[in-house]
Amino acid sequence: MTNSTDFTPDGRRTLLRGLDTMMLIRAYEERLALMQQSGAPGTCTSVGQEACAVGVVDALDSRDRIITNHRSAAHLIARGADPGRLMAEVLGRVDGYCGGRSGSLHISARELGVVLTSTIVGGGLSLAPGVALAQRMGQGEEGGVVVVFFGDGAACEGILHESLNLAVKWQLPLLFVCENNQWQAYVHRLETMADDAIYRWACGHGLDTQRIDGNDVDAVRKAASQAVAAIRGDGQPRFLELVTYRQRGHLEPDDLAYVDHTEREHWLKRDPIKLMGQRLKTEGVLQDRDLRAIQEQVRGRLDTAQTFAEASAWPDPQQLTQNVYA
Amino acid sequence: MSTLTVEQAINQALHEEMQRDANVLVMGEGVAKSRAALLQSFGAQRVRNTPLAEAVISGTAVGAAASGLRPVVDLLFAPFLTYAMDALVNSAGKLRYLSGGQHEFPLVTLSMTGAGWCVGAQHNHNLEAMFVHAPGLKVVMPSTPADFKGLIKTAIRDSNPVLVFTDLGLLYTSGEVPEDVEFLVPLGKAAVPRAGTDVTLVSYAKTVNVCLEAAKQLELHGISAEVIDLRSLKPLDEEAVLRSVRKTGRLVIVQEASGLCGLAAEIAALAVTRGFEALRAPVVRLTGPDAPAAASWMLEQAAVPTAPAVVHAVQQMLADAVSAISSQALEPA
Numbered sequence: 001m002t003n004s005t006d007f008t009p010d011g012r013r014t015l016l017r018g019l020d021t022m023m024l025i026r027a028y029e030e031r032l033a034l035m036q037q038s039g040a041p042g043t044c045t046s047v048g049q050e051a052c053a054v055g056v057v058d059a060l061d062s063r064d065r066i067i068t069n070h071r072s073a074a075h076l077i078a079r080g081a082d083p084g085r086l087m088a089e090v091l092g093r094v095d096g097y098c099g100g101r102s103g104s105l106h107i108s109a110r111e112l113g114v115v116l117t118s119t120i121v122g123g124g125l126s127l128a129p130g131v132a133l134a135q136r137m138g139q140g141e142e143g144g145v146v147v148v149f150f151g152d153g154a155a156c157e158g159i160l161h162e163s164l165n166l167a168v169k170w171q172l173p174l175l176f177v178c179e180n181n182q183w184q185a186y187v188h189r190l191e192t193m194a195d196d197a198i199y200r201w202a203c204g205h206g207l208d209t210q211r212i213d214g215n216d217v218d219a220v221r222k223a224a225s226q227a228v229a230a231i232r233g234d235g236q237p238r239f240l241e242l243v244t245y246r247q248r249g250h251l252e253p254d255d256l257a258y259v260d261h262t263e264r265e266h267w268l269k270r271d272p273i274k275l276m277g278q279r280l281k282t283e284g285v286l287q288d289r290d291l292r293a294i295q296e297q298v299r300g301r302l303d304t305a306q307t308f309a310e311a312s313a314w315p316d317p318q319q320l321t322q323n324v325y326a
Numbered sequence: 327m328s329t330l331t332v333e334q335a336i337n338q339a340l341h342e343e344m345q346r347d348a349n350v351l352v353m354g355e356g357v358a359k360s361r362a363a364l365l366q367s368f369g370a371q372r373v374r375n376t377p378l379a380e381a382v383i384s385g386t387a388v389g390a391a392a393s394g395l396r397p398v399v400d401l402l403f404a405p406f407l408t409y410a411m412d413a414l415v416n417s418a419g420k421l422r423y424l425s426g427g428q429h430e431f432p433l434v435t436l437s438m439t440g441a442g443w444c445v446g447a448q449h450n451h452n453l454e455a456m457f458v459h460a461p462g463l464k465v466v467m468p469s470t471p472a473d474f475k476g477l478i479k480t481a482i483r484d485s486n487p488v489l490v491f492t493d494l495g496l497l498y499t500s501g502e503v504p505e506d507v508e509f510l511v512p513l514g515k516a517a518v519p520r521a522g523t524d525v526t527l528v529s530y531a532k533t534v535n536v537c538l539e540a541a542k543q544l545e546l547h548g549i550s551a552e553v554i555d556l557r558s559l560k561p562l563d564e565e566a567v568l569r570s571v572r573k574t575g576r577l578v579i580v581q582e583a584s585g586l587c588g589l590a591a592e593i594a595a596l597a598v599t600r601g602f603e604a605l606r607a608p609v610v611r612l613t614g615p616d617a618p619a620a621a622s623w624m625l626e627q628a629a630v631p632t633a634p635a636v637v638h639a640v641q642q643m644l645a646d647a648v649s650a651i652s653s654q655a656l657e658p659a
Contacts, residue, residue, distance in 0.1 A: 065393075099426035108425045116392055116429065120416050126382055127417055130389020130397075137351075137371065139394035162382035169377070323427035324461050326485035 005218050005279070012285050018058065018217045019280065020294055022050040022273050025074045027298045028083050029248075031306065032073075032090060032104075036252045040091060043104040046071040048215075048247030051272035052179045053078045055220025056147060056240075059228045062113065063144035065135070067128050070105045070119040071179075075149055079112045083301060084308035093312035100315045101323070122157030124148050125176075129163055132172035136235065145231045147175045153184035155198045164205040167237040174237040175227055176202065179214060181246035182267075186258050199241040207237050214242030215272040247271070330503045332496050335471035336436070337361060339478040340398060342507045344368050347396060350482055353383060354400030354436075361400075384410035384435065388418045388487075391433040396482060403449040404439035404491060407457075418487040419462030430485045431462075434478065440532055440582055441626045442495035447618030450626070452531075452583035454491050458560045459587075464513055465559040467491040469534040471501040473557055476511030484513060493531040493582075514561035518570070522552035525576040525640050528567055528593055530556040533580045533631055540636035549640060559589055567593055568601045575606035578639050580631045585613035607643045612636060 005011070029045040036042050046053065053074030057066070060079075068075045076086060081097070089096025090104040097109045105119040116127045128148035135144050154160065155178055167174045178198050182189055195201065199209040208230070212223045220242060227238040245267035249256055256264075280286040330338065341364060344350045351372040358365045358375045365373040376383045380401055387397040401407055407414070418431045439452050457465050464486055468474045474492070481488035519534065520541050527537040534555045541551035552570050556563065571577050577597050579590035590611040597609055612631040620626055 067389075097426070098424060098428070101426050102424045106421065106424045108421070108428060110425075110428045116389060116417070116421060117425075118417055118421070120412055123385075123412060123417060126385025126413050127389035127392075128385075129382060130386035130391070130395075131393045132389075133386060134390045134393030134395045137395065159381050159385070162377070162379040163385075165377060166379070166382050166386065170374075323423050325464075326422060326427075326430040326432075 007283055007285070014058070015218065015276065015280060015285065018054050018221070019273065019276050021054050021078055022217065022276065023294055024083070024298050024301065025050045025053065025077045026273060027302055028077060028086070028305070029073055031302045032087070033248065033252045035306070041103060042252040043073070043090060044070045044251050045248045046074045046179075046181075046246070048267065048271065049179055049181055049244045050074050051217035051220055051276070052177070052214045052242045052244055055217045056149075056177055056224040058221050059224035060145070060147065063141040064113060064228070065131055065140070065144065065146045066114045067124040067131060067146065067148040068114060068117050069121070069124055069150060069154070071151070072107055072114070072117055073104075076107060076109065076112065076114055079114055081109060081112055081114070082305070084305035087305050087309035088312040091309050091312070092314070093309060094315050095308070095312040122150065122154040122159040125150055125154060125157070125159045125163040128174055129166045129170065129172055132167065132174040133170065135173055136171070143232045145173050145175055145228050147177055149177050149179060151184070152178065152180040152182070152189045152193070152198060155201065156184065156192060160201070161205070164202055164207065164237075164239070168205050168207050171235050172237055173231050173235050175224070175231060176237065176239040177224075178239070178241045179244055180241055181244050183246045183250065185250045188260070197241070199239060202239040202241075207239055209239040209241065211241045211243060214244030215270050215275060217272055217276055244272075245270075327502045328505055329500050330471045331498050331500045332471050332474050332492065333498065335475040335503050336478060336492070337363065338503070339475045339482075340364060341367065343479055343482040344372065346507070349394060350396045350398065352398045352400065353387065355383075355402055357400050380406050380409035381413060385413035385417065387433045387435075388413045388431055391418070391431040391487070392421075392429045396432045398434045398436065398482060401435055401437045404437040404453055405448050405451045407435070407437055407453065410435070414457070414463065414487065414489070415460045419460045422462060431487045432485045433487050434481045435487070435489045436492065437489070438492045438494050438497070440493040440495050441619065441630050444621050444623050444626055446621035450494065450619040452581070452614065454489075454559055455583060455588045457489050458589065462487065464488040464561065465491070466513065466557060467493070467531045467559055468557050469493070469496065469531055469555050471499070472503045473511055473517070475503050476509050477513065477557060480510045480513055483510075488513070491531070495532040511557070514558045514563055516563035516566035517555040517557055518552065518566070519555055520551070520553040522550040522574065524550045524574055525578060525643065526552050526554060526567070526570040526574045527578050527580060527636060528554045528556065529580040530559065530589070531582065533582055536631055536633050537580055537636060539633035540640070543633060543637050544640055547641070549644065551640065556589070562592070564596055564600070567596060571597050571601040572604040575604050576640075576643055577605070578610045578612065578636060578643070580612045580636055582614050582630050584616045585611055586616055588613060607647055610639050610643060612639060
């Protein structure tokens, strides 16, 4: 895929925007991990997986719907979520996307098309066919595609197969995106999976599948764009397995005592932000000082976000039972 | 009015609501066959057979409900709902609240339970209280064909997930059902099929008929029993129960489900916490045992409270009251 990277002015803009977003996501999650040390609630980060979120979300437009999970910050930020409102949500404050009711684990934002986030591993896989069925039956905008993000942990839930089977049988406009980050909470996937490749499980249901380097944002974007275009064309589901690595722990704070550090070192060398930065430098699109400038700018955005979130009010306990029922 | 069985009343409700609102669809294992008339009227897009996969059927209903459709899912037998728990309890019941009110889940589940078919505990388990305990869900369990029709129509129009439980023993019983397409029974409103002054018998589903039979027999003994049919288990019509208890001062609660942490326990707590001053006797609960339902007809039926048991409980209650008064009179001043 590297050879076919588009370095025309338009292509460069896309690559730079992708790098910028990945750096914002990284900085956001690292900032929260830092805030956690001084009392903020712990989060499940997707540090190391940014290319998956940015590549896939870049392939979507405003018609499309996203279903995500407990590692949602990257998907939300890639979709344009405001880091200040996200942080306010994590802190349980009223200015969060869900008024502080969700915390970090089930943030949805209908205004961004990020619907029905479930932190139950595999929960999103049960909901996704229904969102896609509604799309197919005329709800939503013409041509809209539904994307469900899940991990290799969720792939080990039986619901994956129920969901794939129904999506194929009912011809649902649904893109399954498995971010295979090697970790199922505190257990390495090779300890739990009889097969090494998740895409092969999907193949058995008779839909088009691809396995992609999930740390190469350009490769992810291309694969996702092709898959989304194909779904818009024939209305059939597609499946992407993005092979990546969760660099931080399952839940902050985490001492990574259970991690094979040789494997981790290997993946750190393949860090998606580092890879894209190097490629852009090699092509002369960027210099080190440009990277430092992006970093500075991102830090400024997060300072503003943190100030906003920490200044946001707590929800009113009088409203404890508001919105249980419609 | 026309005379319909419960099964016919359910189909009539579905037909009328599908006619009224193009966003209503019915999904489930074999619905295109079991509800063939719906398929004929509305086509395969809106009457969908599904795989035998309750988790994804119910999850699909939840996802569709949040996206503009109004699905009705037929999950056949209530114990199968344990496969659907994640979608119903964790998603439909919680994601509106957790999202700060961003989503609505207008969906209805249908499932059957109760003694009558000798199918054993994996097809017969009155687990309605499990769902009453889950926030964000509504639960109804009617006893008459008219209430089935009116409550299902209201449930389909409601913006929340509503679980409708059908007592197997009622499926082919018949009764008068209004033909009006706007005939709706509100959620959260109990019915009082028989008024009385000496004792309140509270029940729902098939055992409402047990209470009505008991009330007839009690009348022969000069005891006037009021029967309350809860119909909705959540929201619960607390005022209807309290109004009656304040009138009669005596409360017997009858349910087929096992007793621990069930509806009867909740109603008893309601009477004690909010109606204590009116109570003239300890509250009595008649419930199924804490045991799986057996398939053997003899054992299956033995698990269901009977009219004679209700009569006996009421007579005991009144006899205790009489003896308490006599012993009080005998005590030295």
